Amino acid sequence: MESLLVPLLMLSLVWATSAGSFYENFDEAWGGDLAKILNNGQVLSLSLNRASGSGVKSKSQYLYGKFDIQMKLVPGNSAGTVTTFYLSSLGSTHDEIDIEFLGNLSGQPYILHTNVYTQGKGNREQQFYLWFDPTKDFHTYSILWNPLTIIFSVDGIAVRQFKNLESRGIPFPRSQAMWLFGSLWDAEDWATRGGLVKTDWSNAPFTATYRHFAAQACVRKQPSQTCSSSSWLNQDLDISGQKQIRWAQKHYMVYNYCTDTKRFPQGLPPECSFN
Template sequence: MRKNMVLVFLLFSFFLAASAGNFNQDFAITWGDGRAKVLNNGQLLTLSLDKASGSGFKSKNQYLFGKIDMQIKLVPGNSAGTVTAYYLSSLGSAHDEIDFEFLGNLSGDPYILHTNVFTKGSGNREQQFYLWFDPTKDFHTYSILWNPRTIVFSVDGTPIREFKNLESKGISFPKNQAMWIFSSLWNADDWATRGGLVKTDWSQAPFTASYKNFNAQACVWSSGSSSCSSNSSGSSSWLSESLDATGKERIKWVQKNYMIYNYCTDLKRFPLGLPTECSVA
């Protein structure tokens, strides 16, 4: 009996590995009228934007906690006015959400990586960064670690931001609502580039972003319960993972050299006092 259970587990682990990165299996195109395409037998997905419409996709599964990686190559050239969004979200007015948004640029200017965390419908926790590479030249890995202890945003394995579970301090943390993975490419020239001063140059359309190598070690939510995957060694260590000393030092390096906005230092925006997590995190 034990041997059979081991065999079943090994087969299940193989299925997880085999299905990782297959967009046909893991995602559904949700809008765009043909502007989103799954290519290479499910190994590549592209989103495009023109003056008529953008496009987007959504995971077939909902997740309640996970360690989720996606490799993305962003819109090249003059992408001013465009936004490529990649995020986890539940639905409804009291939704939870964990955001990566890439704000387009004029040719030669850096992209802005915009991050945010919503809990029970409330966001206003923006941090923004420049990247230390050109994200349009090649694919780079953008990761979200979300477990009961923390949320960590990472780029190519380098953590750039952490949002800890501080419920003991009266701060909401997203842990009760399962979320889908979404991504979209859309026109936001009313705010995306220099606060809307630079408009989308439609002569550059169609704009295209590309995705590959999706991978999720995660708890899949279905019918009111979750089933959590393990890695090839049978470990679910990501469920209790948090930043070690090295990770904390890397965050300090990124935030010192590449952070361009932090809501926790914006006294003009919060004249009555900064959000509580800013002083206790």
């Protein structure tokens, strides 16, 4: 464990807990007035029209953290749209941890799309249907990222884990601090049924709503300070969490890259033997 925590000291990180205000935690990244912070900073509204989507970027960079957000997704015919909550560094060798929601035709289920990039390499998608309508009410979506693991959760139920298997030569995102993003954008070339269903712009503007942002995280900042230890920093899945993942994969998984032999004809990625 000590070797895994070295980057915390090298990057001069400080422990921080953030909650509530989008004014305090995010800046508008693109889309101008299509990204709106409302209710004294407690609500974020992102919209998409034919001219542009919209997005926000965290004011801070993080190296490890537990990030929670409540979201209500685009209702009705949202085909071609993608609503996101994700972590990413920058550059060709960036790291990234993705939660994305792929839009649908009215009456069809949304797809929760997850991915993990390390050193610019992704192709680690797992996709799930949700067991509720994410357009009717707010639900909580979470990313736990620590030196041991990455865990994706929905309403406190773990649906996916990506373990740190560096000891077996498999890269893990632990050396690059990342920003947190939220966005709504048009991806009609792939988002719905592989791009077969296009965006119906007569339904624009499309709008998704975010609230109750919370982060327990290590924040990169100056002057030099170290990141305090906390329970989430060493958290892994317990027996209950492992059962949750098996339940989600059995009943709601749509796609798992670790079973896609057509995509990887030379052999599945090495982590598939362990995750």
